[in-house]
Amino acid sequence: MTRDNPISRRTALKITGGAAATALVAGCNDNGDDNGGDNGDDNGEDGVNIEPGTTIELDGQTAGWEGLAPSDIDGETNPTLILQEGEDYEIGWPQGDGGNHNIAIRDDGGEVVDDLATDETTDDEPGDDQFLEFTASEEMAEYVCEPHENSMDGEIIVE
Template identity: 50%
Template sequence: MARDNPVSRRTALKLTGAAASTALIAGCSSDDGNGNGNGNGGGASEYEAEPEDEIHFEATTGDWTGIKPSEIEGSSNPTLILEEGETYYIGWTEGNNTEHNIEIWDENDEVVEEYETEEVSEPDDDQILEVTATSDMVAYVCDPHSSQMHGEIQVE
């Protein structure tokens, strides 16, 4: 997948992450009463998934908002911790009438093992990927909104 922009997605995401880290250090991480201290007002910022887990998001253009399981409900772009070789079901079940898709990327911002869906404005069963975790996986992304809708995957 060729890119015309001289600034790679990874570089843009690193800059976004640096800005978010600066905001966090600046005081946005105070205990806001939700018990997780991550300042996002929702669920956990990391989720250690169990094999066969169904992980569902709302596609909002600004981020992937966790819906299911309850541990990530309301969380923005939570990090998914997966076990290598195990199967998971990852996708989006709610949207904002804007075209989205979900893709699993490697460190070069390339789709891993064809784990990608078509862009649609209303999600259906085709927006849930059955994924077998591999060490190549580093992110789940909405390609049209990859600078905001980008969550980390850690495979252990």
């Protein structure tokens, strides 16, 4: 510290230490809930358990996939879906913002899994809703809209 600086070295250290302590406490907010949050599973994963055989409906919004059904994802943006390996599901979007969208299921390397991708389309023509039927496998990592993959990207966890 220079003599011109009105804050002494001791005061500066106190301020820095206080800020660090506040940041540390803010990052350690354990609410005592063993499932990682309101929509978590028993393994501490944050997401929504989806029952086998469920149709997962999303609203195609350029800002992000908005959950419609099942009710556990209603209103959630890009909800994390927890699926059971070897079980059948359906995912898609029956409505959207009129933009050009599709839906694809990718692995953690960004590759489409088992050709699970639809063609790009808008939702303003009747019959343009898009759904994929699939069996959950451990290589599945995300569902995306390829034209908007930076904003319309939700995680898939397969257990």
